[in-house]
Amino acid sequence: GCASSTDSSTPAPSSSADQPASDASSEAPADGEKEVVRIGMSANNIGIDDYQTKCDELLREYASTLEGVELTVLDAAGDVNTQISQIQDFIQQDMDAIIVWATDSVSVIPGLQQAQEAGVPIMCTNNPIDPSGEEYLTAFVGPDHYQEAVMCAEMLADMFPDGANVVQLTGTPGYDVSTWRQDGFEASIPENITILETQNADWNREKAQQQMEKLILKYGDQIDALYAADDNIAIGAYNALKAANMDIPIIACAFIGNEEGVKCMEDGIIDACVLQSPFPEAPAVMDTAVKIAKGEEVEFLTRYDLYPVTSENVRQVITDNGFEVWK
Amino acid sequence: MENEYILEMRHITKSFPGVTALDDVDLKLRPGEVLALCGENGAGKSTLMKVLAGIYQPDSDKGEIYYQGQRRIFKAPVEAKQAGIIMVFQELSLVMDLSVAENIYLGSLPLKHGRIDWKTLYEDARKVLAEIKCDVDPKTPIGSLPIAQRQMVEIARGIALGAKILILDEPTSSLTDKEKDVFFENIRELKQKGTSVIYISHKMDEIMEISDRAMVLRDGKASGDFATANTTIDEIIQCMIGRSISNYYIKNKAQPGEELLRVEGLCREGQYEDISFSVRRGEIVGLYGLVGAGRTEIVESLFGITRPSRGDIYYKGKKIQIRNSVQAVRHKMAFVPENRKEQGLVLGETCRKNISLVKLPWIKKGGFVDTAKTFEIYEEYRHKLKINAASSEQLTAQLSGGNQQKIVLGKWLAIQPDLLILDEPTRGIDIGAKADIHRFISQLAEEGMAVILISSEMPEIIGVSNRLLCIRDGRICAQLSGEDINEQRIINAIMNQPEDRSNPAAS
Amino acid sequence: MSNLFTWITEKFRKNTIIPIFLIVFLVCSFFIDKFFSLGNFVNILGQNAEKGILAAGMTFVILNGYFDLSVGTLMGLTSCLTVGLTPVIGLIPSILLALCLGAAVGLINGLLVTKLKINAFIVTLAGMTIFRGITYMYTQQTVRGSSKAFYELSRGSFLGLPNPVWICLAFILLGQAVLYFTRHGRNTYAAGGNMSSAQNAGINVDRTVILNFVICSFCAAVAGVMYASKFNSASPTLGWPDAHMLAIAAVVLGGTKLSGGYGNMFYTLGGLCTLGMINNAMNLLKLSSYYNTLVMGIILIIVLYMDIVLREQSVPSKRANIPGAPKKLQKE
Amino acid sequence: MSTIRTTKIRIAPNTTYVIIGGNFDLSVGSILSFSTVLVIQLFNIIGPVAAMLAVVFMGILFGLISGLLVGYLRLNSMIVTLGMMGIVQALTYFVSGGKNSVLKNAETSWFLQIGQGFVGFIPTLVVICLITVAIFEIVLKRTVFGSQLMSVGGNQIASRFSGVNDRKLVTLTFILSGMMTAIAGIMLASRVGSAQNAIGEGYEMDVIAGVILGGASLTGGSGSVVKAFIGILILRVLDNGFVMMGLPYSTQWLANGLIILVVVCVDLQSKRAKIQGKGGGKA
Ligand SMILES: Nc1ncnc2c1ncn2[C@@H]1O[C@H](COP(=O)(O)OP(=O)(O)OP(=O)(O)O)[C@@H](O)[C@H]1O
Ligand SMILES: Nc1ncnc2c1ncn2[C@@H]1O[C@H](COP(=O)(O)OP(=O)(O)OP(=O)(O)O)[C@@H](O)[C@H]1O
Ligand SMILES: [Mg+2]
Numbered sequence A: 001g002c003a004s005s006t007d008s009s010t011p012a013p014s015s016s017a018d019q020p021a022s023d024a025s026s027e028a029p030a031d032g033e034k035e036v037v038r039i040g041m042s043a044n045n046i047g048i049d050d051y052q053t054k055c056d057e058l059l060r061e062y063a064s065t066l067e068g069v070e071l072t073v074l075d076a077a078g079d080v081n082t083q084i085s086q087i088q089d090f091i092q093q094d095m096d097a098i099i100v101w102a103t104d105s106v107s108v109i110p111g112l113q114q115a116q117e118a119g120v121p122i123m124c125t126n127n128p129i130d131p132s133g134e135e136y137l138t139a140f141v142g143p144d145h146y147q148e149a150v151m152c153a154e155m156l157a158d159m160f161p162d163g164a165n166v167v168q169l170t171g172t173p174g175y176d177v178s179t180w181r182q183d184g185f186e187a188s189i190p191e192n193i194t195i196l197e198t199q200n201a202d203w204n205r206e207k208a209q210q211q212m213e214k215l216i217l218k219y220g221d222q223i224d225a226l227y228a229a230d231d232n233i234a235i236g237a238y239n240a241l242k243a244a245n246m247d248i249p250i251i252a253c254a255f256i257g258n259e260e261g262v263k264c265m266e267d268g269i270i271d272a273c274v275l276q277s278p279f280p281e282a283p284a285v286m287d288t289a290v291k292i293a294k295g296e297e298v299e300f301l302t303r304y305d306l307y308p309v310t311s312e313n314v315r316q317v318i319t320d321n322g323f324e325v326w327k
Numbered sequence B: 001m002e003n004e005y006i007l008e009m010r011h012i013t014k015s016f017p018g019v020t021a022l023d024d025v026d027l028k029l030r031p032g033e034v035l036a037l038c039g040e041n042g043a044g045k046s047t048l049m050k051v052l053a054g055i056y057q058p059d060s061d062k063g064e065i066y067y068q069g070q071r072r073i074f075k076a077p078v079e080a081k082q083a084g085i086i087m088v089f090q091e092l093s094l095v096m097d098l099s100v101a102e103n104i105y106l107g108s109l110p111l112k113h114g115r116i117d118w119k120t121l122y123e124d125a126r127k128v129l130a131e132i133k134c135d136v137d138p139k140t141p142i143g144s145l146p147i148a149q150r151q152m153v154e155i156a157r158g159i160a161l162g163a164k165i166l167i168l169d170e171p172t173s174s175l176t177d178k179e180k181d182v183f184f185e186n187i188r189e190l191k192q193k194g195t196s197v198i199y200i201s202h203k204m205d206e207i208m209e210i211s212d213r214a215m216v217l218r219d220g221k222a223s224g225d226f227a228t229a230n231t232t233i234d235e236i237i238q239c240m241i242g243r244s245i246s247n248y249y250i251k252n253k254a255q256p257g258e259e260l261l262r263v264e265g266l267c268r269e270g271q272y273e274d275i276s277f278s279v280r281r282g283e284i285v286g287l288y289g290l291v292g293a294g295r296t297e298i299v300e301s302l303f304g305i306t307r308p309s310r311g312d313i314y315y316k317g318k319k320i321q322i323r324n325s326v327q328a329v330r331h332k333m334a335f336v337p338e339n340r341k342e343q344g345l346v347l348g349e350t351c352r353k354n355i356s357l358v359k360l361p362w363i364k365k366g367g368f369v370d371t372a373k374t375f376e377i378y379e380e381y382r383h384k385l386k387i388n389a390a391s392s393e394q395l396t397a398q399l400s401g402g403n404q405q406k407i408v409l410g411k412w413l414a415i416q417p418d419l420l421i422l423d424e425p426t427r428g429i430d431i432g433a434k435a436d437i438h439r440f441i442s443q444l445a446e447e448g449m450a451v452i453l454i455s456s457e458m459p460e461i462i463g464v465s466n467r468l469l470c471i472r473d474g475r476i477c478a479q480l481s482g483e484d485i486n487e488q489r490i491i492n493a494i495m496n497q498p499e500d501r502s503n504p505a506a507s
Numbered sequence C: 001m002s003n004l005f006t007w008i009t010e011k012f013r014k015n016t017i018i019p020i021f022l023i024v025f026l027v028c029s030f031f032i033d034k035f036f037s038l039g040n041f042v043n044i045l046g047q048n049a050e051k052g053i054l055a056a057g058m059t060f061v062i063l064n065g066y067f068d069l070s071v072g073t074l075m076g077l078t079s080c081l082t083v084g085l086t087p088v089i090g091l092i093p094s095i096l097l098a099l100c101l102g103a104a105v106g107l108i109n110g111l112l113v114t115k116l117k118i119n120a121f122i123v124t125l126a127g128m129t130i131f132r133g134i135t136y137m138y139t140q141q142t143v144r145g146s147s148k149a150f151y152e153l154s155r156g157s158f159l160g161l162p163n164p165v166w167i168c169l170a171f172i173l174l175g176q177a178v179l180y181f182t183r184h185g186r187n188t189y190a191a192g193g194n195m196s197s198a199q200n201a202g203i204n205v206d207r208t209v210i211l212n213f214v215i216c217s218f219c220a221a222v223a224g225v226m227y228a229s230k231f232n233s234a235s236p237t238l239g240w241p242d243a244h245m246l247a248i249a250a251v252v253l254g255g256t257k258l259s260g261g262y263g264n265m266f267y268t269l270g271g272l273c274t275l276g277m278i279n280n281a282m283n284l285l286k287l288s289s290y291y292n293t294l295v296m297g298i299i300l301i302i303v304l305y306m307d308i309v310l311r312e313q314s315v316p317s318k319r320a321n322i323p324g325a326p327k328k329l330q331k332e
Numbered sequence D: 001m002s003t004i005r006t007t008k009i010r011i012a013p014n015t016t017y018v019i020i021g022g023n024f025d026l027s028v029g030s031i032l033s034f035s036t037v038l039v040i041q042l043f044n045i046i047g048p049v050a051a052m053l054a055v056v057f058m059g060i061l062f063g064l065i066s067g068l069l070v071g072y073l074r075l076n077s078m079i080v081t082l083g084m085m086g087i088v089q090a091l092t093y094f095v096s097g098g099k100n101s102v103l104k105n106a107e108t109s110w111f112l113q114i115g116q117g118f119v120g121f122i123p124t125l126v127v128i129c130l131i132t133v134a135i136f137e138i139v140l141k142r143t144v145f146g147s148q149l150m151s152v153g154g155n156q157i158a159s160r161f162s163g164v165n166d167r168k169l170v171t172l173t174f175i176l177s178g179m180m181t182a183i184a185g186i187m188l189a190s191r192v193g194s195a196q197n198a199i200g201e202g203y204e205m206d207v208i209a210g211v212i213l214g215g216a217s218l219t220g221g222s223g224s225v226v227k228a229f230i231g232i233l234i235l236r237v238l239d240n241g242f243v244m245m246g247l248p249y250s251t252q253w254l255a256n257g258l259i260i261l262v263v264v265c266v267d268l269q270s271k272r273a274k275i276q277g278k279g280g281g282k283a
């Protein structure tokens, strides 16, 4: 039994993804002062997965191409307390703007508030902030994780019009992304699709493999499909399925368009997923940050586009949108 | 009738797995009496006292304790303590990181307004320490004191708490004569005040000197009760071990052979300086000195535990360097350390494993331990040293103190060393076993082993050693041999009285 | 004058954390821009106040010769309960409830360790997963705070220092007073230094142990409540996976013996501030995140080594090097 | 059978050794991640054999460093290995660039057979694991090294006074730990075919719990590899059982903790019935 009453499942206002980020590649106009714009970023957990690492890489790369911008990236290693400390230290250093990839959508708010009170504009990326904290934010740039899960549910429904039994492997419990991807999926599957069981795989391949082994042992052929919270989990679970000679569709919620992932898709290991590429993120985030650092007006909400993909169209979608298959 | 005794223990039985430590023992104690408790190692003395002090409970309801006329059951040490029964333990039971004062008043720290009254604590402690003429600052941590002073602190603890019955379990095992005299003064004073004292010791002369009555335990049974004034040492010993000991100290008669070990100018800052001497095969060289003189430090360096900063060691004619104890053992040196619990035994291991530990590198078959051999070794030395253990698989923690010492000795003898270093080897050992060990040492020397013996017991060192080095403040202050080894000469040397310094150091 | 000097050196020798702290402080002040400023020091203190309370509680248990691995998840649980129950039963009752829960957990831990004689490591490790389980049964997501006043409490400051820092200092001072001035404190040292002697001296060792576990868990609950106030919300992930290790590291780095019986609350404060400073310095140095754990790991080892070196210099030369730790290895 | 395939069981023997020596090794989790990542990265460059050798070498190197710090400088093992954990974690990131590592062109390689193949109908991993446990147990209980290690854990000082090279033994336990963990990492890489940087995160605590559950003393001096193996099996079987029962993870954690307590409790009671009055140790 869970007693929590957080039922608003889409924290950020769910306006449609209306601003493709790539066209925001404007040069910094204020040439007047030769001032360097100093921006601090507190990342969630770099190095923990490909996506965050790639984002970090792209962000730094992009920042180094910008004239007169100095970007400092610190990593909160998944801990809100560390993150708030880092925000405080940025304030202490008189940063011109702060970017936060929130480790927690609610608990980080006091940090945002402190920045605002100190007069340092602060924006969030990727991980949305609880609506109660939006008043302290200058901007938000990022994907909609809940929406991703909804799209997955739709794809699953298309695959099994007559209903199916699925098992679900989630990320690390308690983390926002994990929750949204679970909630979005559960809320959107049609009635004729039943979730046999949900287990956590902690974004860890070995754990996913073990959990899947157990689920196979328990349900065997009853399982018609697997819904995995990300491609890591999907790959881990696939190992277990292969060992048991089971060939069922695997739907991974987020797919980040790296080489391994694309290969997995093309090999039919992952059957369907939603593409959330890191490529749009860097310019969108940095440009917004530079603008708010200079005190310019910005759009409050920037969403990137999400693309449902299958084995057949994966490479197509990636190239069509101007992304790379990276690594 | 009842009131004649402050304490009566009746039908006390206590067994441990495999051993019956106490079998239907009775004990009576009058107010103001000093009762000596004698017996071989493992006879059950400590166990009996632990029953009295509430640490163990008697096995059955038949075992009763009447204290001040009332039947009492002490379920925990604190109850006995509150009733006025205070025990000073055989194994020093001090808390190393706490100060002397706190150790003395452990469990009864003075309070003022609900908080610890440190001033009173230190003052009281200073007074008690002064009473037993122990010159340490009550604020020093116990851990930095040498073992003798720790024992004095233990005694101070017994005195400080104002006991009605004070139990002293081998309180003098590391004290020198001078300290012992002061201590006996204190006991007499306590006696005057009506405190009863139960005194456990293996030193017969002490028992004769201090006690009113001596009770003998043998194999867990009470086997005799003597009024000290009307008995002799031999009578008590006879009762203890079932035979009399004709000759406590057996001088080894062997002709010294070739030189085995020579030390030249050994030095370690702050511990000892300019140590030069030699030891021959078949010779027992004693090291005597007051506690803290640096004897242990010297032999520890010989054995590679610490490294000397200067000086040379020649062994079997070759100059060697000993970097650690492994090399020392390879050279067939053996070292029985002074603190058997910390340095001698792995208490959580069995007797067999402890006794074969040093020998392991010799009894391996391609890296594997030859288990049968370990049993053989255990049996051999159990027999030779008369070790009293329930079985080869008994944990050494459960052995009586004396038997623990024998295990340590046994594990070294097992490698048939060329050089045997003994640091206070008979501390806490019963008189019978002590004679056995002395005989054993002499016999080994006669077979060609060289022995270095450290002891704080004057009679022992005089009785056993062929040659004697007196150490004072980390230096050799005299070297005596043959007829010169006598009490007067030793005391002169140690006390820095004018002494004919004809041969201050060896070679 | 020379008296004062010997007194100071004496103190320094015993409290190796003081010179270590000073060295780290000076190095940071000289080489790191913006480190040496009042605002930054206040920052550092504020960032570590809750950890300080956790470490203060841990000090008791470690002095007693144990450690408590369950504090991290317990902190998460109490934090979630405080926030989650506020709308239901009100702020004060939910705080009290959380604190009582902390104390009760400590009581259970203590009873299991002393009465059933289960290894403390196992007990608290089990506690760690149990509390995590309960927390997630209660809520799987971050719970939003509903009391403005409660939030403002942790944001307020007094004499320039944030309120949490004052609370932390109060706990540390109080803890030190308990250790130094009460029988319970001294019994803790005795039991940690040599359990059987303490027992034989008539100290109620079981009670001492239980009380220390209660103190430790209670402190964890306090830290949980304070985090709830600081974040104006509570996440079930709070304290997972390594809050307990950080607390233990602060205590041990301060110089308190992991095997018990030696140390005090000021050591813990020193260890905590040193760690806090290093963390802050790394933020200010703008090190790429990969270097963080690297630098931290190296510094931990260096500090530990400095500690040993300083300690070895401090032992009086005579008879000091006899390796004679009471019953465990010399782990200090 | 699948129960025995868990990586935790493969790092149990060496963890048991370290604990018996009276120390902790908290760095096994990060060394596991590191070696898994490294073996995959190197596999793609220099092929399986060289990669495996290099990884084992690195494992030994890490173990050697911790071992020297703990054994010879006598630093507190818990903090040293906590530090090592951070260092190795950082190195993992350097090696991988923070991204997942994937085996390339390995479909036909024998390398995958280590983790995924079978000997008869028994998975190769299980065979390897059982053999390792047997070897470690025999070495511990039957050889001079093992006996001396037990005595060092029981009383390091007394062992030193008995001609045992305590420092070397302690160092060796850490070296073995690093080496075995590296090997476990190789097997994990072969089984999963890819690696995340944090794949071994938190493993150290689970393994220590299993070892202690298997009756090893935390202060050193006693313990058994086979029992540690059983200890971890118990934890794993519980884990599986919970999933079979369909418990949500929160309930699993709760039940897991409770059952550990019950198991230890029952075990203790039965032991106590056998040996009474053995001086109760602490921690
Ligand atoms: N905790 C215990 N467990 C098992 N056996 C024990 C325990 N304590 C003592 N014994 C056994 O009980 C017997 C009596 O031991 P005790 O310590 O009372 O002897 P003692 O007379 O004090 O000897 P010593 O003079 O050597 O100190 C011995 O055989 C000893 O092995
Ligand atoms: N260290 C001690 N010194 C003196 N008496 C003690 C000690 N420990 C326990 N006692 C006695 O046992 C009883 C209960 O022990 P406890 O440790 O609770 O003492 P206390 O007075 O409650 O100390 P505190 O208030 O500091 O907790 C006390 O009334 C006291 O007489
Ligand atoms: Mg005795």
Ligand SMILES: [Mg+2]
Binding pocket: B292, B295, B296, B338, B423
């Ligand atoms: Mg000595």
